[in-house]
């Protein structure tokens with residue numbers, strides 16, 4: 211297994227649109243395992259392949275308090291979305307930035323597991339928020355894209371400063 215480097219906003223590679231997985235090979239299973247290890251190490255509650263510069267529709271999520279409930283979503287599709295929930299979001303690709311984002315409160319997702327087996331899942335609360343946050347990544351969207359232009363400018367400035375300082379260190 212391996213911990214993969216995570217791209218940081220405003221890296222243009224975070225804007226790429228992921229393509230579907232068509233073959234469920236051992237390489238896909240390794241990638242899922244490495245993404246899970248990377249998410250747990252960060253630590254985070256979700257990770258989209260886009261964040262590790264892999265532009266295929268692969269997501270891992272674990273919102274359980276004891277990190278005992280890994281969920282893998284390959285080729286996820288929202289088949290229902292209703293209601294509204296506003297939650298404080300953060301992102302491993304935008305460290306130390308947190309803000310409120312409006313999402314659907316109740317969703318139904320269809321996806322495939324790491325072996326290609328289709329399944330459906332209903333989600334609310336943090337799991338619903340996290341699934342929508344990760345599915346956004348697969349479409350090249352980061353949560354800050356949902357904020358006002360002024361907030362986006364502040365986040366870009368803060369991240370650019372962080373990257374300049376990391377350069378000098």
Ligand code: GNR
Pocket residue numbers: 253254255256257258261298299300301302303339340343344347
């Ligand atoms: O670890 C994460 N926490 C989080 C908190 C609120 C809403 C969404 C998230 S996802 C984030 C990990 C991440 O960046 N996934 O893409």
Ligand code: NI
Pocket residue numbers: 300301302303343347
């Ligand atoms: Ni994220």
